[in-house]
Each structure stands twice: as structure tokens, then as C-alpha cells.
Amino acid sequence: MDDLRLNVNLLRRKVPNLTSAARQVGLRPATVSNLCTGKIPVGRAEVRTLVALASLADCSLDELIIRVGKVEMIETKIKTLDLFAPLAKGGTVGLVARPGMGQLVVLAELLYRLKNESYKTILIMPEGEHRGLSDVIEHAEIITNTIEETFESIASIGGDQDIIFIADRTHVITGGIQQLQENLQGIGIHSVTTFLVDLTGEVVDEDFPYGPLETLWQFDADLVARHRYPAVNPLSSTSSVLEGAHIDQEHFAIQQKALKILRRYRELRSLVNVRGIERIPTSELQTYRRGERLEAYLTQPFYVAEAFTKKLGEAVSLQTTLHDVKEILNGTADSKNVSELDFIGNIQS
Numbered sequence: 618m619d620d621l622r623l624n625v626n627l628l629r630r631k632v633p634n635l636t637s638a639a640r641q642v643g644l645r646p647a648t649v650s651n652l653c654t655g656k657i658p659v660g661r662a663e664v665r666t667l668v669a670l671a672s673l674a675d676c677s678l679d680e681l682i683i684r685v686g687k688v689e690m691i692e693t694k695i696k697t698l699d700l701f702a703p704l705a706k707g708g709t710v711g712l713v714a715r716p717g718m719g720q721l722v723v724l725a726e727l728l729y730r731l732k733n734e735s736y737k738t739i740l741i742m743p744e745g746e747h748r749g750l751s752d753v754i755e756h757a758e759i760i761t762n763t764i765e766e767t768f769e770s771i772a773s774i775g776g777d778q779d780i781i782f783i784a785d786r787t788h789v790i791t792g793g794i795q796q797l798q799e800n801l802q803g804i805g806i807h808s809v810t811t812f813l814v815d816l817t818g819e820v821v822d823e824d825f826p827y828g829p830l831e832t833l834w835q836f837d838a839d840l841v842a843r844h845r846y847p848a849v850n851p852l853s854s855t856s857s858v859l860e861g862a863h864i865d866q867e868h869f870a871i872q873q874k875a876l877k878i879l880r881r882y883r884e885l886r887s888l889v890n891v892r893g894i895e896r897i898p899t900s901e902l903q904t905y906r907r908g909e910r911l912e913a914y915l916t917q918p919f920y921v922a923e924a925f926t927k928k929l930g931e932a933v934s935l936q937t938t939l940h941d942v943k944e945i946l947n948g949t950a951d952s953k954n955v956s957e958l959d960f961i962g963n964i965q966s
Contacts, residue, residue, distance in 0.1 A: 621682055628653070636823065655855075705858050710833075712815070716817075719847060720834075722749060731781050741761045764793040835850045881901075
């Protein structure tokens with residue numbers, strides 16, 4: 618059952634306004650979202666939920682539920698992304714953030730890194746002026762202005778080249794993105810990884826802002842306030858790469874342990890802010906300290922921000938990230954000060 622999943626492309630095409638449609642038939646948008654990203658395996662879904670989705674898409678269950686091969690991960694060498702919400706190659710990624718949370722810096726950094734890995738990078742220009750957009754433009758090889766122009770550009774590149782494509786939400790609302798993806802599949806191009814971004818911040822207040830996604834990155838105001846960048850919240854971000862059939866079991870085990878300690882750390886931190894660290898039970902102090910170190914370690918200097926941070930960008934392989942996080946979780950890094958883990962690459966022995 619691990620290789621079964623929803624036909625996300627079909628849902629995207631047939632039910633573009635899935636949030637409201639799901640509510641109207643008594644389904645929770647969060648449940649539908651988790652099924653689409655793989656956070657809830659299809660094998661554990663209620664039959665009535667699957668039947669309702671098939672009805673919305675006007676398709677059979679056989680069309681709705683497909684058997685897939687292994688989902689390939691794009692390794693970004695950005696620690697928090699690779700560990701908690703990896704990029705699904707050829708999938709659609711949604712960024713949920715208010716303005717000023719650093720989402721455009723993350724996109725600029727990804728373009729910089731992946732262009733160096735021989736990806737073609739394309740940006741469809743959004744309307745209006747947006748702080749940080751110039752950095753994204755600088756690292757996009759191809760700039761387009763319409764969905765039709767984007768299709769022509771991608772078609773001319775061909776299906777053998779891996780492509781990164783960034784678009785803003787307006788093209789989701791109009792159905793342009795769904796049509797583009799369908800047209801590309803129609804000519805045999807499946808190698809486009811699409812990033813959807815909302816520059817207004819409206820999607821933060823919605824349950825299902827982009828339709829079905831393979832990867833979701835939720836940015837966090839608390840991390841931004843404390844200058845913990847990239848400010849992607851590990852607790853609310855997810856990816857279809859994390860489905861049991863697609864992820865290395867060591868990765869999954871470490872990721873789950875890290876989520877558990879970060880979740881408890883956040884709860885304890887709220888208590889510390891109000892009543893002081895001396896009010897934390899002794900039995901919880903170790904969890905708090907390790908959560909604090911883990912959160913610090915997940916910060917990372919970016920290449921595109923070197924002029925502002927005065928720190929050299931760092932690339933950290935997934936295997937190194939897993940090794941370092943494991944050391945933090947098992948206490949090997951307990952002797953290190955939190956400041957030693959802030960904005961570094963890997964942990965030095």
C-alpha cells in the first residue's frame with residue numbers, strides 16, 4: 618500500500634477550488650491537503666473520503682488512486698529543507714509566508730544552487746514591486762511574462778533538461794498553472810519542478826491555498842522575530858518525499874525524533890518566556906537545551922546573502938545533516954554553546 622497515492626495532477630485539473638469543494642461535501646481541507654502531500658497515506662484514508670474526492674473530480678477510484686514509483690528528492694544542501702520537507706523532483710512546491718519572512722531569499726538561494734547543478738531556471742514575472750524580487754530575477758536564466766510564453770520557453774528546452782519554474786499565486790487562481798502543467802505533460806515534459814509563491818501574504822490565512830502540492834514550506838513569524846533563517850517551520854512543512862516508500866528509513870527516524878524534540882522545545886520555550894527557565898522541571902531541562910541547540914543548528918548562511926550577513930554561504934549534504942542532528946539528539950553536542958551552532962554549516966568536531 619506504500620506505493621499508492623492520490624492522482625494529484627488529476628485533482629489539480631478537475632477541482633481547482635478544492636478547499637471550498639471539499640468543505641461542501643463535508644471533508645476537512647487539512648485532511649485533503651495531508652492526503653495530497655502524503656502526510657496521510659492513502660491506505661489509511663477513510664473510504665468515504667476517497668469516494669467523495671472521486672465524486673468531486675468526476676472520476677473513478679481507479680483514476681483517483683495511482684500506483685507510483687519512487688519519488689525522487691532534489692537535495693538542496695539546505696539543512697532544514699532537506700531534513701523536514703524535501704523537494705520532490707518534478708512536483709509542485711507551495712511557499713506560505715507573509716511579506717518579509719524571507720521566502721524570496723530562499724527562492725533566490727535555490728535558483729543559485731540549482732543553476733550550479735545544471736538546472737534551467739525560469740521565472741514568470743509577478744505584477745508590482747516586491748522587496749527581494751530583484752535577487753530572484755538575478756538568478757533566473759529565463760524571464761517570462763505570460764503562461765503561454767512560459768510554455769513555449771519550456772517546450773523549446775525539451776524534456777531531457779531539469780527545470781525550476783517559479784510563479785506567483787495569481788496564475789493558480791486563474792487556472793493558468795494547472796493548464797500549463799497539463800500542456801507540458803501532453804508533450805511529454807515531466808521534469809519541471811514548480812514553485813508557487815504568494816507575495817501578498819494572503820495564503821497564510823487559508824487552509825489550502827494552492828491546491829494539491831507535493832511539497833509545502835510554511836514560514837514562521839516566531840523564527841523571523843528571533844532571526845532564525847531560513848524561517849521555515851519544520852512542524853508545519855511537509856513533502857511527499859517523506860512517504861514511507863520513498864524515504865530512507867534512517868532519514869525518517871531522525872526526522873521524527875527531531876520533530877518531537879522541537880515540538881516539546883517550543884512548548885517549554887513558551888513557559889520560559891513567561892516564568893523563566895528555573896520553572897522548567899529538571900526532567901525537561903535536557904529536552905529544552907537540546908531543542909535550543911537543534912533550532913540554532915538549523916539556521917544556515919546563504920550564498921546570495923553574503924554581502925548582508927558577512928558570512929560565507931554554506932552547503933551541507935543530507936548525510937552530514939543527519940549525522941549532526943543525530944549528535945544533537947543523543948547529547949554528543951551538549952557541551953557546545955548555542956551560539957557555536959548559530960549560522961554554521963556542519964558541526965566541527
